[in-house]
Amino acid sequence: MARRSGQIILLLLFTLVVLVTLVLLNVDVFVSVRAKHHIQNAGDAAAIAAAHKQGSLLNEMGLLNVEHMVAAIRNDTNECKRIVLEQRRKALLGPVEALRYANNAAKKNGMAVRDEFSEILRRHIEDIRLVYSGAGGDGEPYPEPFPGAWVDYATAIANVISEGLATGPDNMEFYDCRGGHLLLNRHFYHAVAAKDWCWFFFNCNNVLSDYTSYRDWGPLPVRDDAPFDNSEIFSLHLVSRKIALTDVFSKEEILAMVGRYSDVTLTEEDFDKSELISNSDETWFFFGSDSWGRWFNGLALAGDEYGYEFPIAGEIKEEYNVNGCASVCRCVAEVDAVAVDSHSLFTWSAAARPFGTLESFEGVLSPVTALKNFVVPSFTDVRLIPLDAARGGNLATADYGWVVHVREHLGSYLERGPHYANGCFYCLQLQTWERDYFRREGVIWLKYNSGSCRRPVGGGPGGHGGTSHGH
Numbered sequence: 001m002a003r004r005s006g007q008i009i010l011l012l013l014f015t016l017v018v019l020v021t022l023v024l025l026n027v028d029v030f031v032s033v034r035a036k037h038h039i040q041n042a043g044d045a046a047a048i049a050a051a052h053k054q055g056s057l058l059n060e061m062g063l064l065n066v067e068h069m070v071a072a073i074r075n076d077t078n079e080c081k082r083i084v085l086e087q088r089r090k091a092l093l094g095p096v097e098a099l100r101y102a103n104n105a106a107k108k109n110g111m112a113v114r115d116e117f118s119e120i121l122r123r124h125i126e127d128i129r130l131v132y133s134g135a136g137g138d139g140e141p142y143p144e145p146f147p148g149a150w151v152d153y154a155t156a157i158a159n160v161i162s163e164g165l166a167t168g169p170d171n172m173e174f175y176d177c178r179g180g181h182l183l184l185n186r187h188f189y190h191a192v193a194a195k196d197w198c199w200f201f202f203n204c205n206n207v208l209s210d211y212t213s214y215r216d217w218g219p220l221p222v223r224d225d226a227p228f229d230n231s232e233i234f235s236l237h238l239v240s241r242k243i244a245l246t247d248v249f250s251k252e253e254i255l256a257m258v259g260r261y262s263d264v265t266l267t268e269e270d271f272d273k274s275e276l277i278s279n280s281d282e283t284w285f286f287f288g289s290d291s292w293g294r295w296f297n298g299l300a301l302a303g304d305e306y307g308y309e310f311p312i313a314g315e316i317k318e319e320y321n322v323n324g325c326a327s328v329c330r331c332v333a334e335v336d337a338v339a340v341d342s343h344s345l346f347t348w349s350a351a352a353r354p355f356g357t358l359e360s361f362e363g364v365l366s367p368v369t370a371l372k373n374f375v376v377p378s379f380t381d382v383r384l385i386p387l388d389a390a391r392g393g394n395l396a397t398a399d400y401g402w403v404v405h406v407r408e409h410l411g412s413y414l415e416r417g418p419h420y421a422n423g424c425f426y427c428l429q430l431q432t433w434e435r436d437y438f439r440r441e442g443v444i445w446l447k448y449n450s451g452s453c454r455r456p457v458g459g460g461p462g463g464h465g466g467t468s469h470g471h
C-alpha cells in the first residue's frame with residue numbers, strides 16, 4: 001500500500017511540475033505578445049512623430065517661399081537673402097530635429113536607449129567632419145548648401161545622439177550612396193545573395209547575359225549630382241533652383257499665391273516695379289521631381305483606370321497620387337522569458353508620411369505638387385504607410401557596412417576586380433557575381449521560369465505589404 005501511495009505522490013508531483021511549466025509558458029506567451037504590442041506602438045509613434053515634423057517643415061518651407069515672393073516684389077534684397085538662408089538651414093537641419101521628435105515618442109512609449117542606433121550616426125558624424133568638410137585631407141570638400149553647413153549639420157546630429165537614441169532612422173539616404181548605378185543599388189547585392197533572378201528580370205534583365213567582367217561597369221556618377229539641399233536623415237526631397245520666378249508663373253499666378261498664403265496685399269503696380277521677382281539669380285524651393293512624382297499607373301495601361309500600383313490596397317484618390325518624403329523608424333526590445341532561461345529580440349519598423357492637398361479657387365483638390373512643384377503650405381495630415389511605400393525603407397538603409405562599402409571598397413573593385421571581402425557582405429556578393437557560372441544559372445533559370453516572376457507591389461525585391469518586422 002505504501003508503495004502504491006508513493007507512486008500516486010510521484011504522479012501528483014509530476015502533474016504539478018507539468019502544470020506549473022504550462023502556466024509559466026503561458027506567461028511567456030503573454031509577456032511576448034504584450035512586448036510585441038508595446039514595441040509596435042512605440043515604432044508607430046516614432047514614425048508618426050517624425051513625419052509630423054516633416055509636414056510642418058514643408059509648410060514652413062512653403063511659407064518662406066511666399067514671404068520670399070513678397071520680399072522680391074518689394075525689391076528687398078536683404079530680406080530675400082535672409083529667407084533663402086533660412087530655407088537652406090531648415091532643409092538640412094530641420095529633419096535632424098525630426099529624429100529628436102521620433103526619439104522622444106519612442107521613449108515615451110517605453111523604449112530603452114540602445115547604443116546601436118547612435119553608433120551608426122556617430123560614425124557618420126565623423127565622416128561629415130572629415131570627408132564632407134574636406135578636413136580629412138583626401139578629396140575636395142562637398143559643396144556646402146550654406147557657409148558652415150557641415151559643422152552645423154554634424155553638431156545637430158551629435159546633439160540628438162547625446163540624448164540617447166531609443167529608435168533608429170531606418171531610411172537614411174547617404175549623399176554618395178544612392179541612385180544611378182547598379183553598384184550603388186543595394187537591391188542588386190541582395191538579389192545576388194538570394195539568387196533572386198526575378199529581380200534581374202524586372203530591373204536589369206540583360207546584365208545577367210551581357211556582363212563579362214568588372215571592366216564592363218561604367219564609372220560611378222560624380223558626387224556633384226548628390227542632393228546637398230537635403231538632410232540624409234528623413235530627407236524632405238526638395239531642390240533649390242536658381243530661376244526667375246516669372247519664368248515659372250505668370251504675374252496673376254504669383255499675386256494669387258501671395259493673396260492666398262499671406263496677409264499682405266500687393267498690387268500689379270508693385271509687381272511691375274519689382275526687379276527681383278524676374279531676377280534669375282533668386283533661389284526658390286521646389287519639390288524634387290524624382291521623389292515627388294506620381295505613383296506609376298501600370299494598371300491603367302491594362303485597362304483598370306483607378307488601379308494605381310500604390311502599395312496600399314484599394315483605389316487612390318487623384319489628389320493623393322504623389323510620392324514624397326517619409327520617415328521610417330525602427331525599435332528593438334529584448335524580452336526575457338520566465339519558463340526557460342532565454343531572451344528574444346523583437347524588432348519593429350514603421351513608416352509614416354505627411355499628407356496634404358492643394359485646393360483651387362474653384363474648390364477642386366489636387367496633389368501638393370500641382371503648382372509646378374513649387375512648395376506652398378499644404379500639409380495637413382500624417383499617416384502610417386506600408387514600409388514599401390517609403391523610400392529606402394525596406395532594406396534598412398541605416399547600415400553602415402553599406403556606406404563603408406560604397407566609400408572605401410567600390411573604387412578599388414572597379415580598378416582591380418573583386419578582392420578579399422574582409423567581412424563585407426557587399427564585397428562577398430561581388431565575388432559571387434563575378435563567377436560566370438553564377439550568372440549563367442540565372443539566365444537558364446529565367447529562360448524557363450520568368451513567367452512565374454511577379455512584380456512585388458510597390459517595387460523592390462522581397463517587397464511585403466504592411467508594416468513589418470525588420471531582420
Ligand SMILES: [Zn+2]
Pocket residue numbers: 404405406409410424425426427428
Ligand atoms: Zn565591400
